[in-house]
Amino acid sequence: AGEHTNITNAITGRAPEIVGSLATAPEGSTIRKxxxxxxxxxxxxxxxxxxxxxxxxxxxxxxxxxMQEKVVSPGALGKPIKLSKKPASAFSSKALWGVVMKxxxxxxxxxxxxxxxxxxxxxxxxxxxVLSSIRAAASTAMVLAHVTLDRMARACLAxxxxxxxGSA
Numbered sequence: 006a007g008e009h010t011n012i013t014n015a016i017t018g019r020a021p022e023i024v025g026s027l028a029t030a031p032e033g034s035t036i037r038k039x040x041x042x043x044x045x046x047x048x049x050x051x052x053x054x055x056x057x058x059x060x061x062x063x064x065x066x067x068x069x070x071x072m073q074e075k076v077v078s079p080g081a082l083g084k085p086i087k088l089s090k091k092p093a094s095a096f097s098s099k100a101l102w103g104v105v106m107k108x109x110x111x112x113x114x115x116x117x118x119x120x121x122x123x124x125x126x127x128x129x130x131x132x133x134x135v136l137s138s139i140r141a142a143a144s145t146a147m148v149l150a151h152v153t154l155d156r157m158a159r160a161c162l163a164x165x166x167x168x169x170x171g172s173a
Contacts, residue, residue, distance in 0.1 A: 046112070064137075065136045
């Protein structure tokens with residue numbers, strides 16, 4: 006029974022990845038149809054109710070870490086940022102764009118409630134972007150200060166060893 010549970014957990018854990026891959030594939034028309042037919046206002050209302058400070062904080066942390074890594078990594082400057090996964094096909098962005106635009110239009114047509122939901126989504130996205138940028142900039146400044154002070158300390162150590170007649 007324990008082995009069966011492990012297999013079930015492994016499958017369940019990969020479900021979002023599997024559905025996401027299928028939704029972006031040409032063969033995933035049924036999943037895209039289901040995604041389009043979802044009640045937009047209820048779906049967005051549920052998502053917004055789940056996005057609390059903890060979720061936003063995790064998003065800020067992940068985005069800030071990624072941005073800082075791109076800035077501070079040796080040789081990272083001048084290299085394009087690569088996404089971890091490529092889309093399943095050229096079809097994927099067009100397919101998902103149709104789903105997104107349907108829900109966007111549904112929110113606009115839902116009146117003040119839908120527009121308020123769009124505004125909340127926009128504010129959450131802006132908050133995450135601004136806070137992660139500030140955090141990444143502050144972290145990068147700290148790393149650069151550490152590197153500078155470390156180099157200064159090594160230079161001072163070498164100079165003091167030279168004055169004292171030791172080997173530098």
